[in-house]
Amino acid sequence: MENNMTREQRYALLDRIEVLNKVKALLLLPGLAMVTIGQAAEYFEVTVEAIQSCYRRHRAELTENGAITLSPSQLQERLIGQDVQLVGSAATQLVCIGNDNYFEMPNRGCKFFTPRAMLNLAMLLKDSPIAREVRTQLLNIVDTVHPLDRIEAIDDEQTLMLELGKAIASGDLQAVLEAQAKFNAFRNRHLEEAQVQIQTLQKEKASLNEANAMLAEKSMVWDRRRTLNALIREIAATVFDHKYGAAWDRFYRELKYQTGIHVVTRSSRSGKPVLDTVKDEEWPKLLKVATSLCYDYAIDVVHATNEETVRAYDLDVVETEFGIRRNKGVVTRYAIEGTSALY
Numbered sequence: 270m271e272n273n274m275t276r277e278q279r280y281a282l283l284d285r286i287e288v289l290n291k292v293k294a295l296l297l298l299p300g301l302a303m304v305t306i307g308q309a310a311e312y313f314e315v316t317v318e319a320i321q322s323c324y325r326r327h328r329a330e331l332t333e334n335g336a337i338t339l340s341p342s343q344l345q346e347r348l349i350g351q352d353v354q355l356v357g358s359a360a361t362q363l364v365c366i367g368n369d370n371y372f373e374m375p376n377r378g379c380k381f382f383t384p385r386a387m388l389n390l391a392m393l394l395k396d397s398p399i400a401r402e403v404r405t406q407l408l409n410i411v412d413t414v415h416p417l418d419r420i421e422a423i424d425d426e427q428t429l430m431l432e433l434g435k436a437i438a439s440g441d442l443q444a445v446l447e448a449q450a451k452f453n454a455f456r457n458r459h460l461e462e463a464q465v466q467i468q469t470l471q472k473e474k475a476s477l478n479e480a481n482a483m484l485a486e487k488s489m490v491w492d493r494r495r496t497l498n499a500l501i502r503e504i505a506a507t508v509f510d511h512k513y514g515a516a517w518d519r520f521y522r523e524l525k526y527q528t529g530i531h532v533v534t535r536s537s538r539s540g541k542p543v544l545d546t547v548k549d550e551e552w553p554k555l556l557k558v559a560t561s562l563c564y565d566y567a568i569d570v571v572h573a574t575n576e577e578t579v580r581a582y583d584l585d586v587v588e589t590e591f592g593i594r595r596n597k598g599v600v601t602r603y604a605i606e607g608t609s610a611l612y
Contacts, residue, residue, distance in 0.1 A: 279330075279389065288406045288407055300351040301344075341374060344374070346511055353366050388403070392404060493556065500570065530554065
């Protein structure tokens with residue numbers, strides 16, 4: 270398959286992302302299900318400049334298929350709930366997701382590619398041996414074959430069987446071997462197509478099971494860390510224009526003011542992520558402080574989490590200067606810090 274595929278041909282194949290792992294293992298970043306532009310270059314065994322050049326030529330198509338540029342703050346937004354740390358300098362951020370995934374990204378932002386965008390790149394890159402192999406493998410995808418071509422393929426099988434029969438009848442051993450090799454190659458290609466289809470169905474089933482599990486999880490009690498992340502995420506969206514760093518700074522200042530707990534100082538001294546320094550007995554206080562901030566900003570804690578979680582951690586009860594208040598059942602958003610509401 271040449272690299273000058275038409276747009277229609279490319280779009281007919283864009284769902285066949287399983288071909289990427291068939292050619293070479295594609296390791297996606299946890300929590301993002303994407304790769305950086307540097308990782309894309311490593312996968313295709315080309316330079317970052319080659320990926321950038323391809324992106325500039327086909328920006329609209331690649332963007333439509335999942336290529337995106339994220340700033341460090343936007344990256345943090347997408348990784349809420351994940352174990353992620355960003356260590357900044359004047360020009361770049363060192364990003365650590367979990368214990369094993371590190372990469373650098375400029376403060377101005379970095380391009381990321383979904384598997385669909387990576388497959389799109391494979392159809393567009395000119396000088397990548399990996400991209401060429403992906404295009405070759407795509408030839409075996411049965412869904413790209415026109416119905417008339419499928420009829421022709423059946424006829425080809427019958428022709429090959431007829432040739433094999435004639436060769437056997439002739440007694441010519443060389444002709445028999447050649448006819449048998451052609452027939453075996455034909456059957457093996459279609460067997461690979463069937464295996465690809467089975468793998469695709471298995472992945473689709475796994476994705477459906479994962480989606481069902483996520484829906485079921487909505488009715489479960491969330492753990493404390495996830496609950497806190499959800500509350501701070503809602504504060505960031507409501508008050509700080511999705512600037513999550515600002516929301517966390519506001520929370521840490523309020524935590525220090527209300528409880529005297531200095532988790533940021535602990536983190537600086539120990540070198541551990543901030544929330545890893547929280548003691549078990551301190552978590553209820555962190556959740557209460559986050560709940561009080563939600564109350565101050567008229568954010569419904571049920572909307573941010575779920576009924577079971579609110580009930581388990583008693584998140585709707587807030588102590589205010591006017592007495593005990595309850596914060597659930599009303600979803601009101603304000604964009605100005607300091608706005609308060611009484612229920």
